[in-house]
Amino acid sequence: MSKKAFTFISRTAPYGSNRPKMSLDAALATAVFEQEVNYLFMDDGVYQLLANQNGEPIQAKTLGNALETLDLYGIDEVCVDYESLQKRNLEAGDLTIPVTLLDATQMRALINQSDFVINL
Amino acid sequence: MSKKAFTFISRTAPYGSNRPKMSLDAALATAVFEQEVNYLFMDDGVYQLLANQNGEPIQAKTLGNALETLDLYGIDEVCVDYESLQKRNLEAGDLTIPVTLLDATQMRALINQSDFVINL
Amino acid sequence: MSSLHTISRSSQHELLQACLKIINPGDEILFIEDGVYYCCDKKSLSLISRDNYVYGLREDLVARGLRDKQDALVEVVGYHKFVELTVQHSKTVSWF
Amino acid sequence: MSSLHTISRSSQHELLQACLKIINPGDEILFIEDGVYYCCDKKSLSLISRDNYVYGLREDLVARGLRDKQDALVEVVGYHKFVELTVQHSKTVSWF
Amino acid sequence: MTAYQFARNLLDQGHDIYRVFFYGDGVFTLNALAVSPQDEINLPQAWHQLIESHEIESIACVSSAISRGIINPREAERHEKDSVSLFESSDIAGLGQLVDAALQSDRLINFG
């Protein structure tokens, strides 16, 4: 079976809902199948990447730490919508892992070359 | 027991979620207890009042019809945030029941005089 | 490699803005569920390029009292066409 | 008859705007859950009148990596104070 | 989670809970069949223990509960189901119990 390109788009904040965790789990499962996996954070999704998270006081797993495993699963294309970051007064240095900042043209190209685009 | 003033605020569109129905059911239950009930529609909640709804094609109960029962339960203060209506290019004539249009000052007074304010 | 984009929540959720950031020429948009409120929202619809054709799902428009109120830009379709659209495009991107 | 307003979702959901439409002088605002992102959002905070004191829940700030990043306008409190605030005000209005 | 932490702190501070009323998707919080991953809190279990240890009255709204399959033996029999899913520390009743609680209590606090 040939390798397909999956792009996961995550647009929601961590902890407030289960969606970021669902998206991450699905992406990791896809990586296990040795497919090409891209991860794109947009809108409130960029909050998932903030450094110094600590889920302990609300008895939740720290999502920021979980995202650090993307690398271990061979998902190296972790992309962020630059505009979403700017709008929240954040910059790459505020984030817990290295990311690729994309503008609209680059995001369009990423979506266009993907076989599957999964918003979770 | 003295009569208390309950104000229900409904801010979400019908059908897409269960929240409008939850709000309506809670308001009707409150009216059954012979309390003062005010109903305030804000933001997407004003869509609940649109005339000519018909839930049949999506196998749902028609919420617009259900709102017509507010009157039967003695809930006559059905209020709408005028700004939310305007923002959606709607006017009172587009709605299925008669409503009282409120500006911010009037909404503040309504909330201030309420013993309970319930957002559902 | 064109895409069908389904949008299923009202403008309060800003899904159209997110979708428009990544949409490609030739992609099409289908408004479903609470997304059909966009079908009567000239201002939001004006943000969509003419390169992207726009549909609204009839069942959801009827339920919400919007049938015959949709903008002229929007083609009203049923589930039959919804299925066909997912076949015509190589992938479907669902915004919810 | 003052109120405590709790806001529990991020600015993407525009709960603060709705709350500010109906807030009265002397009412207070407590940001909880995803609402705590507002605590670092100068622009949104500037919409709040000085007649309305603003709190952020510590546990939710810490979880999200926002501890010590909140604006000077925001007083950080724990659950103990959260309970006290609901007692001090005659009613609590929850925005979610 | 917030509601649970709030309830615990409220009790620690010497206040009383007249009733907890679970409405809408909130009734899933009373699902006795839920199992959490080992490193995460089991919120239904935590609520169940809090309710039992403090003898709190806990009600799941009947229409919310049965439409979501959160049922006790009584509702299971009525609707001819073989299983039950509601913790036995909670009961099923109508929305009147919410209105009554608002009227009987000093404060009504709502969590989304």
Next chain:
Amino acid sequence: MTAYQFARNLLDQGHDIYRVFFYGDGVFTLNALAVSPQDEINLPQAWHQLIESHEIESIACVSSAISRGIINPREAERHEKDSVSLFESSDIAGLGQLVDAALQSDRLINFG
């Protein structure tokens, strides 16, 4: 509801469904204990019938299902629960089944 109508129309038009995968809160759609008001559609029941009559493979994601108390006899035994809640027309399996379905099918359609 939209996903159900879509699936029905797709089958009517002569297409095949390789697999339906329920994830997150979607697993509640497979809750056999849910009872709807008489004048409303029982969506879990409708899905169950569609799945049975067309012999569709239907999977509930294991982590989503057990954390939400949607369990079959196998999971009930494993986690020492007395009740089951999953329709017997569906099975419980891992996320790999979603990835496999994407790779084996001509189209993957996602509903929120």
